[in-house]
Amino acid sequence: GNESIGTNSLGITWLWNPTNVVASPYSGLVDLSWSATQPTQYVKEYRVYTSATPFTQVDGMSAVSTSKTLAVSVTGLQNDIAYWFGVAAVNLAGGMDPNVATASATPRPDTDGPALSNVRFENVSLTNGYIAQHPGTIWLTATDRAGLAGATAWIDGISRPMTVSGSTNFSWFWNVAAETDGWHQVELRVSDSLGNITALTNAVLIGLAA
Secondary structure (H helix, E strand, O other): OOOOOOOOOOOOOOOOOOOOOEEEEEOOEEEEEOOOOOOHHHEEEEEEEEEOOOOOEOOOOOOOEEEOOOEEEEOOOOOOOOEEEEEEEEEOOOOOOOEOOEEEEOOOOOOOOOEEEEEEEOOEEOOOOEEEOOOEEEEEEEEOOOOEEEEEEEEOOEEEEOEEEOOOEEEEEEOHHHOOOEEEEEEEEEEEOOOOEEEEEEEEEEOOOO
16 A cells, blocks of 8 residues: 655743843843753744833733843833843744743943053053153053943043044054153043043153163
C-alpha cells in the first residue's frame, strides 16, 4: 500500500518569565535589564509591558517594546510618575506565560551635568597646580545618559571649542608658547542635551622648558 511521509513538530511549553527585572529611571525614560530565560535556544524574543498601575499578568495588554537582547529603554514617559514594568519570554512557537514579575521606577527630571573622567594634558593628569612646559593637547572623557551637547575650554575667561571624537572624547590643542609665563585659569565645561553643565577648573602654571 501507499505510505505517507510523516511530519515532525516541536512542542514548546511556556517559558519562565524573568523575575529579576532591574529598572533604572532617567528623565522621560527608564532603562530595563534582566537575566536570560533558560533554555535560551527556545526564546524567540522578550516582550516588555508597562503601566502606571501595578499589574501581575499581561492578558489584554500591548507590549511597548520587544527585544532579542537582555536590555531595553522605555521612552516617552512622564517625569515624577511611577511606572511598573514586566518582561515576558516568548517561545519559538509564539506562546508565553501571561504572569510576570514587575519592577517599579519613577522617571525624574535630569539636573545633573555630564560625568567627567580621564582629564589630562597630553598623557599626564590635569590637576590643580599642573605645570605646563610645552604645547600640548587637553583631553577629557564625558558621559551622560541624556547625551552630550558639546565641550569648551576656557582659558582665563576666553572660550575655545573642544573637538569631539567618538561621541564621548573631547580635545583641544593648547599652544602654551603663545601664553605668558605664570598662572592661568583653565576651566573645562561640558554640557548635555538638556542644558546641564559640568565645569572643572584648575590653576595651571606655564613655565616653558628651556
